[in-house]
Amino acid sequence: MIQEHGFHGCPVSMVAKNAGVAAGTIYTYFENKDDLIIGIYEYVGEEIKKYVSERDDNSLSFKDRYYNYWKNLTDFYELKPSIHGFYDQFLNSPYNSEEMQNKPNSWHDFANAFFEEGIRRGEIKELNPIVLSILVNTNVNSIVRIKKNFKKKLARNNMELDEISHLIWAGIKAD
């Protein structure tokens, strides 16, 4: 609902109806609407981590693992467009404050560790793993968004958004 209507466009009463409970019930589990939204964000982070980490296979070359990571993250978002829409909005909203960013976050931790290992194995350049995970996650995020918004335009222009995963690999792989 948030992905479709935005944070303001979906009242608590609507959320409650959709969940099949009364509006008041939400307030036994969440302090207020903001607390609910932050709760969703934390839940979503866990789900993403679960999906991507379960499908990672560290016996493969890091190049293959990178492409799997990219594909799995993309698949997850395309499988659950509403999660993607929510997450994409949240990250760019005032909710995503510095305070928020400094909270423990197992999805971020996983992503950082993932790229750290690529460096340790000597398969990618010695860059800050936080930078790398931000780079990759940002690009997957926005490609999924573009695919969603530009459906017709994409077909018309025969755009190859998957190219971007190659571009980025070309940029980060060890020489």
Add this chain to the structure above:
Amino acid sequence: MIQEHGFHGCPVSMVAKNAGVAAGTIYTYFENKDDLIIGIYEYVGEEIKKYVSERDDNSLSFKDRYYNYWKNLTDFYELKPSIHGFYDQFLNSPYNSEEMQNKPNSWHDFANAFFEEGIRRGEIKELNPIVLSILVNTNVNSIVRIKKNFKKKLARNNMELDEISHLIWAGIKAD
């Protein structure tokens, strides 16, 4: 104000006060709040285009022009953090509908033409220029956002976000 409080967090009355006019006056220039927000979006696009295009010098190599483009866009956003905050939020919100995306947009046109020329000159790979401009603009956007949010963390971890411009250049330059 939108960058700080979000779309809902800033009532029309607040906008009016900040602008030094009465609330009603806004409605002689804009149909409603949505119309105002879309108006700001269009204005912002013009401003970005102006800043970046004025500083482009097509006598340089495309590599230099690419790095200028990157720098100028980054500078513009950092010079006007509130514009960046607004734009970043708008792009990821339900306001940025498919209908919105299909409206004429001189900033998008400029960016597309820019990368088209890089291809024509044979200095970058033969990719869809729309893909290229989305790639570059998305990454500049998110780097600026990260710099804004992560100030302390960045310093602590000695992160080199500027690396990303090189990574992307390595990815898109002609072999």
Add this chain to the structure above:
DNA sequence: AATGACTGAATGAACGTTCAATCACAATAC
């Protein structure tokens, strides 16, 4: 009989929007 979750009408604050009244200024008349 006791516990704790659930309900949904009620509350009051906040918001977008309207509009009758006012104001600033220019054009016209004397």
Add this chain to the structure above:
DNA sequence: GTATTGTGATTGAACGTTCATTCAGTCATT
């Protein structure tokens, strides 16, 4: 030069609606 009228922008209190939140009462389970 002064008074009068006309025009269009500006004002902000008021309106009606929507929304987050509360809480007294109900229900389900132990």
